[in-house]
Amino acid sequence: MNVLNPYVRQFLVGWITVLDSVPDIDMLGFLPDFLDGLFNMLSDSSHEIRQQADAALSEFLQEIKNSPNVDYGRMAEILVRRAGSPDEFTRLTSITWINEFVKLGGEQLVPYYADILGAILPCISDEEEKIRVVARETNEELRAIKADQAEGFDIGAILVIAKRELNSEHEATRIEALHWFSTLLVRGRAEFSAYLDGIFEPLLNALSDPSDAVVLLVLEVHARIAEEYHHFQHLMSYLIHTFHNNHVLLEKRGALIVRRLCVLLGAEKVYREFSTILQTEGDLDFASTMVQALNLILLTSTELAELRSLLKKSLVDTCGKDLFLSLYASWCHSPMATISLCLLAQAYNHASSVIQSLGEEDINVKFLVQLDKLIRLLETPVFAYLRLQLLEPGKHTWLLKTLYGLLMLLPQQSAAFKILRTRLKTVPFSENLKRTSSANPYSQILQVTEDGNRNQDAPNYSAIDFSSRLQQFGSMQQQHRNHLKNQLQSRKSASAAVLSQVLFCLHSRS
Template sequence: MRGSGEELLPQTVLRQIGDKMYEKRKLAALEVEQIIKRLAQQNDQHRIRIIIDKLIGEFAFSAVANHRKGALLCLAAATVGLGAPSEAHLRQIVPPVLASFTDQDSRVRYYACEALYNIAKVARSGFVIFFPEAFDALFRLSADSESNVQNAVQFLDSLVKDVVTACPSFDVHAFIPKLRDYLRVVNPHKRQFLISWVVLLNSIPDLDMISYLPQLLDGILAILSDVNREIRQAAFGCLHEFLVDLRRIRRADFGSLTAILVDRTAATDELVRLTSLSWLGHFVSLAPNALLGQLPQLLASILSNVSHSNAEIHGQARKLSVELLGLPPGPARKDVPALLLVLHQQLSGSTCDATRLEILHWLHLLLRRAKAEVLLALPHLLPQLLDLQALGCADEVQAASLAVLAAVASCDSAHFQGVLRALLDRYRGPSGALLLQHGGSGVLRRLCAHLGGRHVFMELAGILRHEPDLGFAATVVQALNLILLTAPELHKLREELRSAATGGGGGG
């Protein structure tokens, strides 16, 4: 029985396999297909293997490019000749074809794509065992420098997608880590290739891609920042479909997703920031506990974005803050110190009125829900709140700050006195006297409006009675007298004093 490759393949075929003319290489491939087909009909597996080994050993890894091209044509033709190639056949044929995807000759790479296309078309579900290697090869060549190779990759990629979606044995669980790692690339062609795969997988009805979203979300958001408009749109569309699914099934690892989104709200790209904030806004209704579980980090993110120059980002951050403030459960008490630290740090570093106003809203909320913890942090917060009365802040910020101060003062008599003492201390010295002259009247009037004129004046009188600096006491008393005589907020107190004076005169 003849057994060598030379005996099984005519010399004319062997010469044509490596010919410089494509037409002759094609003729050789057609002849190989017919020979393999006859041997397959005879179930002569031994001779089939010998021929394939000959094509691989002598041509597929030859130093001559035309030999390599011919080998690829013939290996694909052999697969077609087999009709229904077994796994053993494919494990012999496919590896050298995949190896040719890295060939330095672009024409060889092109023929490798064409060969694998024809092999996959014949093998169908049998090809899935090579999917990891084939995907790697496609991923690399999706950014090939030659446009004809890129076009060939697109055709092959389309077929591989068809094969995968039709194969119930496709192991998506094993594939996701590879996809996750590849999503970190920055090459636009590779990004487009990867997004198309994510979209495909998410379109398969029986595949629960939401369970894999925590592994993919960060990479998709990174692709959303691509400079290419088409790629950004593809990523945005992909994210939209995931969000639709989340809103429909309302089941996911929202904790992990929240952590990713919070991190991405600090991205330099504005679309990534805006999209992340928008998703977090949807999570308020979908998974409020996931947000509350990471509230300190989320609050820091919100406060940073409230001051953003992009109106959409500012608006989305503000909207998210309002929605979180309205959540019934409120923050877990164990998170309150962390929240207060965030507010303290943001108040120290921010010069933006919008951010300051948001901080004050949160302080007011915490005073209602966790008063004891807020009062413990008061030594750090009180000076900052008083600063907002003196830094030329917007009227709205000053009013909100004073409302918080009034809420603190309302807690008990000790804090009432503490707030007033701290306020009076701001008016000491030359700079304090200037502050009292230009802004002190308004601050004291608003405090009276919040806390009651009689209460404020009586407490201030008690403090000033024991003031060792008589000059300072006289200055403050003079300011208080002017306020008492003219301020609308003290109209009721003036009436009470006038009534008391009249009653006293009648009794004398």
């Protein structure tokens, strides 16, 4: 009808209205043939024709509601096409009809659910509020229907639509697409898994979405998928790979992603897997950066409080010991992360040994920046237990030696130096740790710790082979030193090559 002139269209609308008024004629039987033309008329340039078409459609919709036998399928195909019309009124009318069909159609519409969903999801982000409201209501109605494959419910077709809408430019549509992934996964995990190969990568890519709300929903979907261990490993490996290639994502979203995964999958499980992957990471610079990021999250996030509590028992509890050893293997990539882990585990003797093992090349700007962060974190509630232990300096002398060791590494004019020195000045030294004539308690602390008579930091300190751990730390740091030397050598060679080329050009010109 869209190619007819206004007079013919007006005649047809009038004729439809007349036929509709004749009681002996079943207009619903003709409706699929008229429906497409009537929707064309909704965007007609003539206001009168638009009104007549709308009135006729309203009449038809009312008859559909009152009729027990309606062919919803043929009409649904037309409505789905019209839902994408550039005309606002046409979109609203088609979405309204779809909404009624979903409520009335029942089993007849099951084979058309994917097509209907494909029409609804974009309308959820429509500029017109009325369309958004109807689309959301229809989406909820559709998601609440408990159809199965025996009734023609095609989960694969719906997943194709949901995957397509993950690329929508509108956040609201992407969010609803993710809700459909969750719904289908909960409704039938076995059926969902059959299509997982085709949607897993798009879901992983969605972790880089600019919207935090979308990323959180993506993580929820992945958490459900990751109930199977090989999918969990794939997810963790992908995250490491993504953070490696996108340092900005790690900086801006790393904490959000890691914290949420810890809530959904368990902090210990997540951290153990990250550590396992990072132990063999070939890019040492990235491994160090990633470990530092994970360590900072460990020390600051409320979601990881239980993990910190378990680490505090590393010297007296088998589970805590296993976790400590699991993390230590990769935490060795960063001296400051290693020291932080030891402070959490109350392995103060080993922390002091790590500090003493540091060489001149280890103490660089990056190290001092990390050290500055640690000193400030020592003043937070997370390390309240450590500060309270300073009330008994005779019992925790290795802790004092560790803190004084950190103090000696800091530039004296730095804010971190002043913070730590102020803290150490408040330590109530007893008669057993009386200041010497030099008025410096550190020399007395050194004597006590070296004698070993007063070290009560760890009732079961021998449970962990710290001598082997120190060798492990030293070996990893030596790899980093060699890597740094190779980098410097490469830069020198590149600079020399450039200089040689410049001199050659100058000589050629002369």
